[in-house]
Amino acid sequence: MKLLALILAYLISHTIKKPDKLRDFTWYKNWARWFEKSSGIKSPELNVILTVAIPVTVIYFILSLLFGSVLGVLLVSVLILFYVIGPHSLKEDAESGEIHKRLGLRKNTKVSTLIKTMTEVSMHRWFGVFFWYVVLGVAGALIYRLSERLDFYTENDNELKSTTTRLMKVLNFPAAWMMVISLAIASDFERIFKKCKPYMSFENIKSMDDSFLYEATDFAVEICEIEPDEQKNVELVTLSVLKRMLVVWLVVVSIQVILAI
Incomplete structure (x- = not known):
């Protein structure tokens, strides 16, 4: 069921342009601001948890009542995934010819910065959603997207910012480690493994430093993918690598489904 929902949601999101209304999370921004001012909760951690948990619970409860059948569950999963993927299309950004502007980068930005930014964006738009959907189902996908939007909407001088960042x-x-594993499989396993090996330490796990992902992706694109004599758009090569990583994820989920039968 999860595999089918993932595939359908991915195909729909890449073939049908998402309406602007489905890209808009203003309702959640307004909810978060209202809850912060009205709840009277002094604990930033509890405030953030409830800001995310309440709408997730309400949405999940309503949809569970409306769609109780197996087909209904599949439909809900696809609709929720389609809604939380993005909200903007990385493919549209890469093929627009103005990806620097769309990602908030300067035109003369270093290639490595562009690659790392695209990787971070893919984490927020694709991989994070898919990972937590596989782990926790529809609720996991909603939790990730609403947490990401809350962090995006929370200003740096807000006392909640450090909490949303930690979340x-x-x-x-x-999800970053799963991305690196899929990157190694989709690219040059030995060289990617060597690139990430220094980050395999207790200190890295404790600090949850995911910089290894961005270093590995930059290495894979610049060293393993782009030939010196090739004139390719870096953004398109990076997009291709990220898509191959996503395909690896779908294959792994497929294997899990087969083994579970």
Whole structure:
């Protein structure tokens, strides 16, 4: 069921342009601001948890009541995944010819910075959602997207910012390792493994430092993928690598489904 929902949601999101209304999370931004001002909760951690948990619970409960059948569960999963993927398309950004502008980068930005930014964006738009959907189902996908949006909407001078940032580190770190494993499989396993080996330490796990992912992706694109005599757009090569990583994820989930039968 999860595999089918992932495949359908991915195909739909890459073939149908998402309406602007489905890209808009203003309702959640307004909810988060209202809850912060009205709840009277002094603990930043509890405030952030409830800001995410309440809408997730309400949405999940309503959809569970409306769609109780197996087909209904599949439909809900696809709809939720389609909604939380993005909200903007990385493919559209890469093929637009103005990816630097869309990602908030300068035109003369270093190649490595562009690659790392695209990797981070893919984490937020694809991989984080898919990872937590596989782990926790529809609730996991909603938790990741609403947590990411909360961190995005929370200003740096807000006392909740450090808490939302920590929450995203917790959500991103396991997904980052899965991304690196899929990158190694989709690219040059031996060289990617050597690149990430220094980060395999207790200190790295404790700090949840996911910089290894961005270093590995930059290495894979610049060293393993782009030939010196080739004139390719870096953003398109990076997008291709990220898509191959996603395919590896789908294959792994497929194997898990087959073994579970």
